[in-house]
Amino acid sequence: MKFLNPLRQAVLLKRYKRFLADVQLVNGEVITIHCPNTGAMTGCAESGMKIWMSDSSNPKRKYRYTWELAQTNNGDMICVNTHRANQLAGEALDSNIVPALSDLANLVAERKYGYDNRRIDWCAEDAVGQTVFIEVKSVTLAEGAQGFFPDTVSKRAVDHLRxxxxxxxxxxxxxVLYVVMHEGIKNVQAAHHLDAKYAAMAAQAEAFGVEFYALSCDISEHGITPTGLLPMNK
Structure with a gap:
């Protein structure tokens, strides 16, 4: 995934009201931008962080810029725009990066399923004609090299597992395809310490036959590239 237009660099001052962030531009001007991430963003939204934002070039938008990337003090790049995860998952599936999903055909995004018409992120057919439903999750919470999902209690994520x-x-x-959007993460596991219900449901789902994979990505201000699989820890 390449960013269509060059991203603009700034320094984060604060993130607030979930969808807003104040940043300082290189010229010293302070502006408010859109934050496309409803999670806790622990470790991804610290004051003073270098960030990059995309320009909508839409004069009718209240907030012209959208926060895309952040960089930690040790140089790890993070994609904070959770909407990018589905696109990256699609690219990875098209490129056969996930071996267990390398035989998929007829890949379709946002298919409805079940009595409540819940939307699944991706749907396809495997080589034996079995329908494959894929739920994509963005992972940005890092504790050292260990990545966790979710970064806060998420009833919605538990419902998805059901x-x-x-x-x-x-x-x-x-x-479940975890798209790891933090270059410092080397392993992924359910966040038992933040959402015990999700962790228990994930263990139950895996025992039931639901498949879990974690996708690594190279992240830069020019674009994001899916690269391979990361280990899944219990």
Whole structure:
């Protein structure tokens, strides 16, 4: 995934009201930009961080710029725009980067499924004609080299795991694909210490046959490239 237009650099002053951030431009001007991340953003939104933002070039938008990237003090790049995860997952699936999902065909985004018409991020068919449902999750919480999901309590993420188990019960393949958007993360696991219900449900789903994979990415101000798989810790 390449950024269509050059990103603009700034320094983060503060993130607030979930969707807003104040930043200081290179020329010293302070502006408010859109933050496309509803999570806790622990370690990703510290005052003084170098950040990059995209320009909508839309004069009708209240906040012209969207926060895309941040950089930690030790130089690790982070993509804070969670909307990028689905796009990166699609590129990885198209490029056969995930070996267990390398035989997929008829890849479709945002397919509805089940009694409540829940949207699944990606749907495809494998080589034996089995339907494969793929739920994508963005991972940015790093504690050392260990990555965790979620970064705060997430009832929605628990509900997604229940839906995936339903899909498995109906005879389909069901997959959770963690897209790791923090270059410092080398392993991924459920965040037992932040959301015990999610961690328990993830263990139950895996035992039920739901597949879990973690995708690494190279991140720069020019673009983001899926590169391969990271280990999944219990």
């Amino acid at each position: 839906s995936l188990q339903d899909m498995k019960s109906d005879g389909h393949r069901a997959v």
